[in-house]
Amino acid sequence: MAHATGSQALEHRDGLMVAKGAEGLSPEELFREYYRSCCRFVYLVLGDSGDAEDVVMEVFGRVLGGRTRAQVVNAPYLHKAVINEARSLLRRRRTLARILPRLHRETNVTDRIPPIEEADRVLGALRKLPVGQRAAVSLRYYGGFSDREIAERLGCSVGSVKSQLHKARAKLVREFSLDDSDDNFPKR
Numbered sequence: 167m168a169h170a171t172g173s174q175a176l177e178h179r180d181g182l183m184v185a186k187g188a189e190g191l192s193p194e195e196l197f198r199e200y201y202r203s204c205c206r207f208v209y210l211v212l213g214d215s216g217d218a219e220d221v222v223m224e225v226f227g228r229v230l231g232g233r234t235r236a237q238v239v240n241a242p243y244l245h246k247a248v249i250n251e252a253r254s255l256l257r258r259r260r261t262l263a264r265i266l267p268r269l270h271r272e273t274n275v276t277d278r279i280p281p282i283e284e285a286d287r288v289l290g291a292l293r294k295l296p297v298g299q300r301a302a303v304s305l306r307y308y309g310g311f312s313d314r315e316i317a318e319r320l321g322c323s324v325g326s327v328k329s330q331l332h333k334a335r336a337k338l339v340r341e342f343s344l345d346d347s348d349d350n351f352p353k354r
Contacts, residue, residue: 193230200241201226204248211252221251291341299334302327 201222209218225247292300298320305316316327 196240196244197226197230200244204244207245208248208252211249212255217255218252221255222248225251287342291338294341295334295337298322299330299337302330303334303338306331 204222204225205215205218208221209215212218212221225244229244229247292303295303301320302316305311305319311319313324313327313331317324320327
């Protein structure tokens, strides 16, 4: 089925309106023909080949998946779509760059991060705990939440939280061969 808009003839192919003639390619042909050139084009904008591929794949996914309102899918449309997606990515990054330092200052996360060797050892021990105990320990000692707040977040009773924390502490004491009275063992 062919349509004419202005001076360009269009035809309906595989759910897309594509330009007839030199640009009249099927969606698969569009991908084969323009994927690499779009990646190179966006690479020059973003400066990162992985990001460029992600942007182009996002656009092709929308186009080939029929999630676009485009009446004509051709090289100019694809180039415009990938540059717009690249701009969106850069805008999101600028927003994050503005917000993250403020969030970092407000949360002061780095004060709670132990040295790497110790962190690896603690993470290994935490991974051995059942999920419920691991979640309770993480919320208590890294999140700083009370028993009531942990119970709300985990959808269980305060008594269950206390039990999970008690069991987890006992396992961690055994794992690290700590005495419960050891000053290095976090108390709450």
